Amino acid sequence: MARTRDVSGARSANMNHHILSVLVQNRPGVLARVAGLFARRGYNIFSLAVAPAEEEGRSRITIVVDLDSAPLEQITKQLFKLIDVIKISELDPSRSVERELLIATVKASGPKLADVSTLAEIFEGKIIAVAEDLVTVSLEGHPDKLDDFEDLLGRHGIVELQRTGRVALPKLDRSSRHRSAH
Secondary structure, three states: OOEEEOOOOOEEEOOOEEEEEEEEEOOOOHHHHHHHHHHHHOOOEEEEEEEEOOOOOEEEEEEEEEOOOOOHHHHHHHHHOOOOEEEEEEEOHHHEEEEEEEEEEEEOOOHHHHHHHHHHHHOOOEEEEEOOOEEEEEEEEOHHHHHHHHHHHHOOOEEEEEEOOOEEEEOOOHHHHHHHHO
16 A cells, blocks of 8 residues: 655545656756746656666656646656657656655664664665764665555654655566566
8 A cells, every 4th residue: 555645745545547657858957847847737746766777878767646636647748848758768666667666864873773683684775875873774675665655664753864765667577577577
């Protein structure tokens, strides 16, 4: 079950969202035009991540879209009007692989440091920096896993927290996985 935070910080279950993977020309201003389109139309974006794609000169923008703010068909039509948009793929959350990165600094010294270390180990995260009374941890995984980790870290006093936003690809079907494994 997908959960997100609304503006007040409260979690909401059963988020009505889809993931758009948008292949664009890697040119200055493209991300600003895509984000501007969403802002002008009043569409809500839950998550936005962008990086160079597998082809030279192209980038992939992963957008997690709130379907309650606008119909998906309307969003894709508007995106295709942008000249730098090459391809849009809709990734249904139930049929895609999603990942996100979380980095957080929490208050921890003495026994609390051991608690945070154990928590990081349980979630398969890493401690990446330690100071006298602070520790910085990182965790990669499905957004739900990061939500749970963040909730538990919050009990120790989060000083700073950054999440990358989701990246996603379609799940492979069994026949594709078997072929590539041999």
